[in-house]
Amino acid sequence: MASERKKILLRLDPAVHDALARWAGDELRSTNAQIEFLLRRALADAGRLPGGVGRMRRPGRPPKTIDPPTTADPPTTIDSVAGHDEDTDEE
Numbered sequence: 001m002a003s004e005r006k007k008i009l010l011r012l013d014p015a016v017h018d019a020l021a022r023w024a025g026d027e028l029r030s031t032n033a034q035i036e037f038l039l040r041r042a043l044a045d046a047g048r049l050p051g052g053v054g055r056m057r058r059p060g061r062p063p064k065t066i067d068p069p070t071t072a073d074p075p076t077t078i079d080s081v082a083g084h085d086e087d088t089d090e091e
Helices: 014-026 031-044
Strands: none
Touching: 014 031
């Protein structure tokens, strides 16, 4: 079981917060996830990131699945159920 994430209060200059929020939006992250990403990168660059730290989730939303995926089948998405395939759409 994963340990509970720590909650902290962080005071930032409003301009710094705005810049972080814009950067986070560009990378499809929340502002909180962007701050964690930058802190992890700074710790790794300084050689101070602990070895047991879990990986961060990739940016953006995961595709919505209808059925839980099995090892034999790829995940079923809303588009694949509706017969909608982005690669074959013609306009």
